[in-house]
Every structure is written in C-alpha cells, then in structure tokens.
Amino acid sequence: MNLIDYPAEPFRIKSVEPVKMLPRNERERVIKEAGYNTFLVPSEDVYIDLLTDSGTNAMSDQQWAGMMLGDEAYAGSRNFDHLEETVRDIFGLPHLVPTHQGRGAENLLSQIAIKPGQYVPGNMYFTTTRYHQERNGGTFVDIIRDEAHDASLSIPFKGNIDLDKLQRLIDEKGAENIAYVCLAVTVNLAGGQPVSMKNMKEVRELTTQYGIKVFYDATRCVENAFFIKEQEEGYGDKTIREIVREMFSYADGCTMSGKKDCLVNIGGFLCMNDEKLFEKAKELVVVYEGMPSYGGMAGRDMEAMAIGLKEAVQYEYIEHRVKQVRYLGDKLREAGIPIIEPTGGHAVFIDARRFCPHLTQDQFPAQSLAANLYLESGVRSMERGIVSAGRDKITGDHHRPKLETVRLTIPRRVYTYRHMDLVAAAVQSLYEKRETIKGLRFVYEPAQLRFFTARFEEI
Numbered sequence: 001m002n003l004i005d006y007p008a009e010p011f012r013i014k015s016v017e018p019v020k021m022l023p024r025n026e027r028e029r030v031i032k033e034a035g036y037n038t039f040l041v042p043s044e045d046v047y048i049d050l051l052t053d054s055g056t057n058a059m060s061d062q063q064w065a066g067m068m069l070g071d072e073a074y075a076g077s078r079n080f081d082h083l084e085e086t087v088r089d090i091f092g093l094p095h096l097v098p099t100h101q102g103r104g105a106e107n108l109l110s111q112i113a114i115k116p117g118q119y120v121p122g123n124m125y126f127t128t129t130r131y132h133q134e135r136n137g138g139t140f141v142d143i144i145r146d147e148a149h150d151a152s153l154s155i156p157f158k159g160n161i162d163l164d165k166l167q168r169l170i171d172e173k174g175a176e177n178i179a180y181v182c183l184a185v186t187v188n189l190a191g192g193q194p195v196s197m198k199n200m201k202e203v204r205e206l207t208t209q210y211g212i213k214v215f216y217d218a219t220r221c222v223e224n225a226f227f228i229k230e231q232e233e234g235y236g237d238k239t240i241r242e243i244v245r246e247m248f249s250y251a252d253g254c255t256m257s258g259k260k261d262c263l264v265n266i267g268g269f270l271c272m273n274d275e276k277l278f279e280k281a282k283e284l285v286v287v288y289e290g291m292p293s294y295g296g297m298a299g300r301d302m303e304a305m306a307i308g309l310k311e312a313v314q315y316e317y318i319e320h321r322v323k324q325v326r327y328l329g330d331k332l333r334e335a336g337i338p339i340i341e342p343t344g345g346h347a348v349f350i351d352a353r354r355f356c357p358h359l360t361q362d363q364f365p366a367q368s369l370a371a372n373l374y375l376e377s378g379v380r381s382m383e384r385g386i387v388s389a390g391r392d393k394i395t396g397d398h399h400r401p402k403l404e405t406v407r408l409t410i411p412r413r414v415y416t417y418r419h420m421d422l423v424a425a426a427v428q429s430l431y432e433k434r435e436t437i438k439g440l441r442f443v444y445e446p447a448q449l450r451f452f453t454a455r456f457e458e459i
Contacts, residue, residue, distance in 0.1 A: 001331070005326075006323050007319055010320050019048075024375070026045075027374060028375060031375050035443055036368065036440055038051060038380050039382070046374075046378060047378030047379060048377075049380050050379060050381050050409050051381065051409065052409050053347065053410060055259035056259075056412075057259070057414065059264065062311070063263065063311075066300070070300025072298060077299040079299040083302045087271055091244065091271065095271055095272050095281075097285050098294060098296065099269055099296050099297075101266060103128040103268075104288065105269060107132050108289075110132040113180050113215070114133060114179040117177065118138050119173055119177055120139065121169055121178065122144075122217075123187050124144045124187050126189060144160070150402075151403055152351070152354075157232075159185070159186055159195040161183060163202055163203070166206060170212075175210035175212055178212050180212065181213070183216050185217070186227075186344060191340030191403075192345045192349075194344070197246065204250035215255065216253075220260050221248075222244060223321070223344075223346060225240050226321075226322050229243055241313045252274060253271055254270075255268070255269075256270070263309075264305045264308050327417060328410065329348045335428045338353075348410075353404045355431065356434060356437050361400060365385070365439070366385035369406045369430075370382055370383050371440075371456075373426065376430045377423075381409070383407075385403065385405055386399070387450060440456040440457065
C-alpha cells in the first residue's frame with residue numbers, strides 16, 4: 001500500500017469527544033438486548049461508529065461561528081436567503097424549499113410529481129425514496145446498468161442508468177405514465193457508485209424527447225463530482241464546483257439530504273426549475289415541515305448548511321473524503337475480504353454473500369454479520385440487503401436484492417486513518433472465524449422500513 005495515495009487530513013482538530021470500548025461480555029449483552037439490530041445499540045456503547053454518514057459529520061469552525069448568526073424569525077430569515085443564494089450559485093437551480101432532512105424533500109416531491117399508477121424509474125432503489133414513491137401510488141422500476149448488481153466487478157461509473165432499459169419502459173408504459181426519472185448521484189446501495197457526466201447528458205437527451213422530468217437524489221453529488229474529475233475524460237482540469245454546476249444543468253430539480261454533502265447534522269431541501277411545481281411544494285411544506293423560509297430547520301442550521309455546501313466543493317476536502325474511504329477499502333481488499341468493487345465515495349460495502357457462504361439469504365447474513373462485527377470489535381455498521389429491501393407490497397414476500405452487504409459508512413471529518421486500520425483489523429479477525437456466524441430470524445418485524453427497528457434472534 002503506497003501511503004502517498006492517501007492525503008493527510010486537511011484540517012486540525014480543535015475539539016474531541018471521548019469514546020470507550022466495552023468488554024466483550026458487555027458487548028454480548030448489548031447486541032442481544034438490541035435484538036441483533038445495530039440501529040438499536042446505544043451510541044455510548046459504540047467504539048467506532050460506522051452506522052451512517054447521515055448527520056454524523058464534524059462541522060468546521062466557520063460553521064460553528066455561523067451558528068451564532070442564526071436568525072430565528074418565523075418568516076423571512078436571512079439565513080434562508082444565504083442558503084438559497086448558495087444553492088442557486090452552486091447548483092444553478094432557482095427554486096428552493098427547505099426541509100428537515102432528505103426524506104422530507106422526498107415526501108414533497110412524491111406528492112406533487114406522482115400520479116397513482118405512474119412509474120418512477122431510477123438507478124437502483126433507496127429505502128425511504130421508494131417508500132415515498134409507493135406511498136403516493138407510484139411503482140419503482142430499477143433501470144441501473146446490470147453490472148451494478150455484480151459486487152466483484154470493478155469498473156468505473158457502475159451507477160449509470162441503462163438507456164435501453166429506460167427506453168423499453170417508455171415504449172411499454174407510455175411517456176405519460178412515467179412520473180419522472182429519479183437519478184441518484186452517487187448510488188448508495190450499489191456501493192456508493194458514481195454516475196458519469198456522459199450518462200447524465202444522455203438521460204437528459206432521451207427524456208427531453210418525451211417531456212419527462214429528471215430529478216436527482218443529490219445527497220452525495222459532491223462525491224460524484226470527484227469521481228468525474230478523477231475518472232472521466234475532459235474533466236481533470238475542471239474544478240469540483242464547475243463539475244457540480246454542469247451535473248445539475250441536466251436535471252429539472254433534486255432532493256437533498258444536507259446531512260451528507262452539506263456537512264451538517266440536520267436539514268435538507270427540494271429544489272427545481274418548474275414554477276408550478278414550486279408553488280405546489282411551497283403549499284405542502286407548510287403542512288409537513290414549516291414555513292417556506294425555514295421548512296423544519298432553525299435559522300442557525302440553514303446558515304451552517306450554506307457554509308458547509310461551500311466547504312464541500314473545495315477540492316482538498318473532497319479528495320481526502322473519498323480517499324479515506326478508499327484507504328479502508330484497499331486495506332480490506334489486501335486482506336482478502338470480499339467487498340463491492342470498486343470502492344465508492346462514502347462507504348465500504350462488505351459482500352456478505354461471499355463472507356458468509358454458509359448462510360442463505362433468508363437467514364439474513366448481512367444483518368448477522370453487522371451484529372457480529374459489533375460483538376467482535378465495538379464497531380457499528382449496518383445491513384444493506386434483504387432486510388433493508390423489505391417486502392413486496394403485492395405478494396408480501398421479501399424483496400431479494402442481488403447485493404447482500406454490510407455498509408461501513410465513514411462520517412465526514414470525524415475519524416483518522418488509524419481508526420480505519422482498527423476497523424480493517426476487526427473485519428479481518430472476524431473473517432478468519434466467519435463460519436461461527438449464525439443466521440437470524442425475526443422476533444419483531446415492522447410493516448415499513450423494517451431495518452430501522454426490527455428485532456432478531458439467532459437461529
């Protein structure tokens with residue numbers, strides 16, 4: 001491993017939060033009481049927390065200073081003006097509706113843009129996104145390239161939409177029955193895989209022929225822009241900000257969880273070009289979130305988000321961000337651990353099918369692997385497989401994704417390379433005794449988004 005490939009942290013540490021490692025017998029008690037669901041493990045009992053990168057970021061001194069400038073007026077906050085100005089400048093989208101987080105924006109978009117019976121094609125589902133689409137009468141259709149479902153295949157831009165799949169769906173269902181195309185940049189459940197600029201252009205050209213709108217899930221768009229700069233011809237000399245601006249020129253709007261690439265702990269937004277959709281969104285945001293000038297966020301949160309978005313498009317930040325994730329992926333790969341190839345932008349995904357070949361998918365291998373990793377090391381990760389996929393709303397059977405993974409998600413500006421070394425060592429130690437990992441069965445299964453609160457027991 002050539003350490004020159006991994007840049008040092010582009011920041012100095014001003015404040016620290018103590019963590020502790022529980023003894024193994026205590027971790028056994030904790031994971032059993034949590035029903036083998038890492039979401040139900042208390043934070044204070046976690047040593048290294050890789051559950052999610054959503055809202056777990058460390059904010060900068062400039063962001064903390066901005067928090068003191070919070071204008072908490074119920075209407076007309078100047079912090080909203082700053083956020084709106086920043087989004088227009090970076091994304092080029094004129095209309096902004098703030099929300100408490102990304103799923104608030106998904107809720108608004110699904111209500112104003114989907115008619116019952118319509119289809120919503122996208123490059124692989126995401127849990128909350130599909131829930132909102134289905135709740136409002138839509139049917140999600142996966143149109144990601146087939147290669148995205150092959151964990152071992154290492155090729156660039158595995159997140160791309162398959163244009164032939166999109167064309168076939170339009171031909172079969174009719175353009176009028178396509179609500180919009182949901183294009184995620186990057187694709188979380190495919191392993192944080194990016195979408196090429198070429199593919200975005202081609203999707204825009206095809207949908208324009210039929211008058212179909214394109215909305216991005218822009219949650220990790222800055223990470224996507226880094227991959228374009230690094231891997232796509234013609235973009236090596238462009239700035240991250242220039243690449244992001246071009247990306248969004250091919251979209252009609254986006255949903256955004258600010259808890260990721262905006263470097264904050266709460267907040268999100270919906271933005272768009274269409275004036276009529278914007279008016280509908282403003283009417284609904286009052287019902288579900290708050291006034292159109294705060295939408296579920298405090299003024300101080302909007303200020304921190306505006307500053308964070310500007311920091312996120314700085315090259316030094318995003319280079320370290322992506323390459324720290326890559327460092328962990330490289331460590332695991334060198335140890336022979338099966339992971340999704342290539343390493344994406346926000347997490348390393350362990351391939352639970354190859355890690356636990358003795359378990360069937362119905363025995364929830366990824367869920368059990370995540371629980372056992374906590375037991376082994378105090379490292380908290382999460383399942384991204386059959387449990388996350390949920391059940392078919394018509395047949396009641398499990399959705400059975402080809403990818404059955406455990407996600408090691410790296411919070412932004414929180415951990416060091418030494419933490420990654422410890423995580424890699426823990427995974428390797430568990431891999432050497434992987435045959436001891438037992439399957440699980442449900443003790444409690446909620447009807448929706450079950451991975452958050454389900455409970456299990458060992459078989």
